[in-house]
Amino acid sequence: MPATMLQQVAKDLHVFPGAKHLPPTYKDPISNPPTLPEAQVSDGSIPIIDLEALHGPRRPEIVKQLGQACQLQGFFAVKNHGIPRPTVDSIFDTTREFFHQPKEERMKFYTPDPNSDIRLMNAYKDEVANVYVARESLKFHCHPVEKYVDKWPTNPPSFRKSSAEYLTNVRRVEITLLGAISESLGLETDYIEKKLGGHYVSLNYYGACEESNLELTYGVRAHTDPTIITILLQDEVPGLQALSEGKWMDVNPIPDTVVVHVGDLLQAISNHRFKSLLHQAMVNCEKERMSIASYCYPSSDAMIGPPEKLIDSDHPAVYKDFTFKEFSEQMWKVIAFDDARLNSFKCSAA
Ligand code: OGA
Ligand code: NI
Numbered sequence: 001m002p003a004t005m006l007q008q009v010a011k012d013l014h015v016f017p018g019a020k021h022l023p024p025t026y027k028d029p030i031s032n033p034p035t036l037p038e039a040q041v042s043d044g045s046i047p048i049i050d051l052e053a054l055h056g057p058r059r060p061e062i063v064k065q066l067g068q069a070c071q072l073q074g075f076f077a078v079k080n081h082g083i084p085r086p087t088v089d090s091i092f093d094t095t096r097e098f099f100h101q102p103k104e105e106r107m108k109f110y111t112p113d114p115n116s117d118i119r120l121m122n123a124y125k126d127e128v129a130n131v132y133v134a135r136e137s138l139k140f141h142c143h144p145v146e147k148y149v150d151k152w153p154t155n156p157p158s159f160r161k162s163s164a165e166y167l168t169n170v171r172r173v174e175i176t177l178l179g180a181i182s183e184s185l186g187l188e189t190d191y192i193e194k195k196l197g198g199h200y201v202s203l204n205y206y207g208a209c210e211e212s213n214l215e216l217t218y219g220v221r222a223h224t225d226p227t228i229i230t231i232l233l234q235d236e237v238p239g240l241q242a243l244s245e246g247k248w249m250d251v252n253p254i255p256d257t258v259v260v261h262v263g264d265l266l267q268a269i270s271n272h273r274f275k276s277l278l279h280q281a282m283v284n285c286e287k288e289r290m291s292i293a294s295y296c297y298p299s300s301d302a303m304i305g306p307p308e309k310l311i312d313s314d315h316p317a318v319y320k321d322f323t324f325k326e327f328s329e330q331m332w333k334v335i336a337f338d339d340a341r342l343n344s345f346k347c348s349a350a
Contacts, residue, residue: 046251046259047073051173052080054180066177067184070262070270074277075242077257078177078231083169085256090158091166091203092235095290097156099136099205105155109138117141117151123207132217134283136205142167143199163201170231170258170294171199177229177260178296185270186309192228192269197299197324206239206281206289219281219289223337226327227263227295234259237289243278251279264339265298265327271306272318276339300325305345319345 047069053062069076099106109120118140125132141148145164153159175193182191206219219239234240240251240259251259261277283289298304305321322345331341 046254047076048254048257049076049078049260050080051078051082051176054176059180063180063183066180070181070184070266070274073242073244074262074275075251075259075279077254077259078173079254079257081173081258083166083173083233083258087162087165087169088233090162091233091292092290094156094158094162095203095205095292096288098138098153098159098203099207099290101155106136106138109153117148130216131221132209133219133221134206134209134217135220135281136207137202139200139202141198142201143171166233166292167199167201167294170233173258174199174229174231174294174296177231181229181266185273187307191307192266195228195269195298195302195304195324196296197302198297200295200297202293202295204281204291204293206283206291208288209283209285217283219283221337222278222280224276224278224339225261225263225293225295226265226331226341227261227297228265228269229263229296230261231294231296232259232261233292233294235290237284237287239281239283239289240291241280241282248280263295264341265304265324267339268304268319268322268342268345269306271310271315273310273315278338298324300328317347320347 047065049066049069050058050062053059066076106120109118110122111119113119118138121135121137121139123132123134123136138153140152142163145167149160149164152163178192178196179189182189182193185191204220209217222243232240234253236253236255238250238252240253241248242251242261243249261279262274264276266274267276281289281291300323302324303321304324304327305319306317311317319342327341327345330344334341334344
């Protein structure tokens with residue numbers, strides 16, 4: 001396959017921090033798509049978790065709700081997350097200003113190197129599938145902030161301050177959620193937290209598309225996230241869809257909430273009790289849309305297989321023990337858009 005095509009395919013997947021090389025083998029996720037339902041949209045409702053209530057006497061009840069949402073839907077919204085409204089407004093203002101800059105300014109962050117600490121990804125046309133993928137995104141490492149802040153843009157001037165403020169807040173939300181998710185699995189509160197390593201963020205910008213292009217234009221195509229969890233902050237413009245009970249469901253923005261997805265790695269840690277969420281983003285012709293995705297990753301030597309506590313004769317281990325490093329290497333060998341990334345770590349694959 002020509003290198004340019006390989007890059008196109010890789011572009012549509014998540015930029016995966018720490019990848020050491022481009023994949024030696026190639027499996028086209030586009031020409032070999034999953035059986036996805038037609039554009040039939042269900043009116044299912046989004047479970048809403050009250051984060052503040054986790055700090056009070058209702059904790060056991062909220063933990064249970066969280067576990068159920070992860071198990072049944074694979075995603076939920078979080079209210080009372082404590083991220084101040086001005087912090088949210090400011091990260092969106094900064095993102096808008098960044099993407100409204102002239103292309104030369106944005107392209108300063110373009111690099112084909114997947115190991116770069118910061119990387120701009122452009123919208124592009126997929127010649128194979130004949131579709132346009134409209135998302136432009138700026139992806140960067142962000143934890144600890146002090147280690148990476150010098151690599152971040154200085155234009156717009158608000159960039160570093162607004163990003164640091166939002167990311168510090170979202171990290172706190174992430175730790176609280178991971179504690180409750182661990183408990184919902186019957187594990188120690190810090191079971192998942194102890195595995196944490198990096199944190200990677202993607203500022204996503206979807207320009208309003210030309211009407212004539214609409215049938216051929218996606219925001220981002222269907223994928224699961226190769227993360228433990230992803231915390232997605234959406235602006236007020238709809239676009240996100242999740243696969244729920246075999247149908248695409250609009251996950252429209254709910255004011256003052258963030259959306260949380262189960263990622264592939266939580267699927268493995270939970271011994272497949274939780275399933276990573278297949279989701280996609282659509283574009284519209286009227287309004288630009290922005291979202292901020294925070295991807296939570298383990299450290300490279302963290303073990304990801306299911307803990308003993310989740311394995312018994314009724315629930316045999318679905319996955320072997322493997323490190324995050326092994327997962328990352330595998331991810332670049334088997335280019336997949338979904339949890340097929342985990343296949344070689346299944347016990348039955350031994
Ligand atoms: C992502 C993602 C969806 C959106 O960044 O991983 O799926 O609505 N984003 O922007
Ligand atoms: Ni995603």
